[in-house]
Amino acid sequence: MLLQLGSGDVKYYNTADLAEVNIDKATGTVSVTPLAGDWNDEFKQNVTAIRFAKAPETGADAEISNKGVNITEAKGWLESVYAKWVPLEDASTYRVYIKGGKYSDYTRIDRELVRNYGSYGRVDMVGLPAGVYSLKVVPVIGGAEDESMASEAKEMAVKAYDRSGFAHFNNSGVGAYKDNGELKHDARVIYVTAETAKTVKCLVKQSDKDGEGTEFTGLQAIINAYQKGVETRPLAVRLIGTIRDSDMDALGSSAEGLQIKGKNNTIPMNITIEGIGDDATTWGFGFLLRNAVSVELRNFANMLCMDDCISIDTDNKYCWVHHLDLFYGNAGGDSDQAKGDGTVDIKNDSQYITVAYNRFHDSGKSSLCGMKSESGPNYIDYHHNWFDHSDSRHPRVRTMTVHVWNNYYDGCSKYGVGATTSSSVFVERNFFRHSLAPMMSSLQGTDAKGDGTFSGENGGIIKSFGNLYAEKGTADKYNVITHAMSATDFDCYEASSRDEKVPSTFKALVGGGTYDNFDTNPALMYDYTPLEASEVPAVVTGFYGAGRLNHGDFVWDLNYSGADTDYSVNTQLKAALESYKSTLVGIFE
Structure with missing residues (x-):
């Protein structure tokens, strides 16, 4: 309301x-x-x-028909379906079948997707185009399938992932999947658990004469093998349960963690790293992308990384980071690194990157976007993210051309969007709830007031349209200074329509940078359909919104008294992350 x-x-x-x-x-x-x-x-x-805005979606329940197996929950989600059931005393394992879409008859799914959580069994089927699907859970009793005890979950509606954004602009199929949600031709799938991260195997071509490829063992070794730039077959890495730093065969970056590095920024790697279910988690390490083209990260949590959760570091292109739960990293040596360093950092000429539908849980520095060495506008977008009491950098932009739209700023304690170094940022139809300094350009407007600056660099230009500011605090820094209030000392140019161009007469007070109007040029801009800002909280916090499926297995309420202005480390949350354990027992054999 x-x-x-x-x-x-x-x-x-x-x-x-x-x-x-x-x-x-x-x-x-x-x-x-x-x-x-x-x-x-x-x-x-x-x-x-x-x-009144729409209530958050909860997802439609399946039509469940139980015989022997007691299915307790089943739903369709984004390009996937899942079901949970109560284990049968006499069943040694279960086989699960899917029907719908290209599966005209019930077809058995991979056994690795059928998991044991002790008090319940669970299956998740991924790689499904939008449509309606059914699952059948068949117990194995006395060494054979008992069809008389099989149960079904029907009429599960599957939706497509939202493929809006620069990662998809003039580009088809980021990662291992087609745009319709199914695996690409010749894609390989590897399943990674804590027990198999060191031993998982895959053939990766190292030369044109390498036949089916050379066998590599261990997750980091397999991804390293793609550096040759010879292998063209897509790779889907499916994470099951918690994978800790100590579980890995190696970590390619001693500073960040798992390294995904291509040969150069022109050869697609076509790699997707995805979590299965609602409890897939990487713990104790982050991800470093370099020369990575066509890489997708989706549906897992990252806890207590070394430095950045996701570092999109050097010469990356067409990368898509979405539906992640991003938590604290380990504390660094600087005073502003108590919650870790960056959460999702994008820099060093990375371009055509989309960061969407992620939940930033009390992050200190959410996203640095750009250094000072970029050679072009670089085209980055952030949409439908939930900045859940995160502090700053939502994002902090240098040099780059960035679209920030339909994000939920939920009690952000330091500042929202920061523009520096002649960057151009279109901030469109976001919902700012009790968030300090929603938009700032370096050394002017709000940033030039009072206790100093968030950056001593030259300013950038922000174009604002359709944003909504709710529950503003008493300090004047909760209010933006528009160009109509000051033609030279403003936070943002407040457009009267989405397609209004910013005149070149409006310049950054320090540095003189102007807005490049990328968003009004169809040759530079992707197609998208933004929500009204008032609708954003319900969508972003809903079933199909930010973060993992079902908001993940680890949920922490940050709405305590004073949370909106508190940027200290939540010691209880930190302790819970340090002691976190999945309830996964294993894969049903």
Whole structure:
């Protein structure tokens, strides 16, 4: 629920947390009472509008037909379906079959996708184009399938991943999958668990005369083999359960962790690293991408990385980072590295990168975008991310051309988007809830006020359109300074329409940089359909929104008293991450 106030402020409430909303027409009073808590908001004659956004989607339940196996939960998600069931006492294992799409009859799925969690069994089938699917779970009793005890989950609706963004612009099929969601021709699949990260094997061609390829053992060794630039067959790496740094065969980067490095920035690697289910986690290491073309990371959590969770470091192209849960890294040596260094950093001439539908859990520095050595505009976009009480850099942009749209800034304590070094940033239809300094250009506007700057560098230009600011604090830094307020000392150029061009007369106060109007040039811009800002929180926090499937197996509520302005390390969260363990027992044999 949104209350538009006469002051121009907006108050945002989750109706699920409210006991009642009373409207007294006689006195013009609106009062809001929570289900829990000792607060009560009352507004007298200053509410100009009340609006309700859609509730977060929860996903449609399957039609379950149980015989022997008791299926307790089943749904379709994004290019996948899943089901959970209560183990049968007499069953030694289970075989699961899928029907729908290209599977006209029930077809057995890979056994690695059928897992044992002790108190329940679970299956996840991935690589499914949008459509309607069914699963059949068949127990194996006495060494044979018992069809009389099989149960089905039907009418599971599968949606496609949102392939908006620069990673998909004039480019088809990022990673190992086609744009319709199914594996590319000749794609190989490897399953990686804590037990197999050192021993998993794959053939990777090292020369044109290498036949089917040379066998490599261990996840890092397999990915290293792609550096030759000879192998053209796509690779889907499917992570199951928790993979810790100590489980790995090696880590290609001693500073970051798993290195994905191509030969150069013109040869596609076509690699997808994806989590299976809602508990896939990498723990104790991050990812370093260099010369990586056509690489996708999706549906897993990263906890306590060495430095950056994801470092898209040098000459990368067409990379897509989406539906990740990103948590603290290990503390660094600098004062601003208590929560780790960067969460998703993009730099050194990386281009056509999309960061979408990720949840940043109390990150310190969410995303650095650009260094000072980039040779071009580099085209990066961030959309439908949930910045859940993260502190700063959402993103912090140097030199690059960046589109920031439909993100949920949820109690960000330091600043939102920062533009420096002649960058051009289009900030469109985002929802800022109690977030300090939503937009800043270096050394001007809000950044030039009071206690100093977020950057001593030359400024960039931000074009703003359709953003919504809710629950603004009392400090003036919760309000943006538009070009209409000051033609020279502003935070952003506030456009009256999405396709309005920023005149070249509006320049960065320090450095004189101008906006390049990339977003109004169809030759440079991808097709997309943005939501109204008021709809963003429900979509981003919903079933198909930011983070892993079902928001993952590890959930931490950051909405404690004072959280919106607190940028210290949450010691309880840090301790929970350090002691985190998956409940996965193993794969049903």
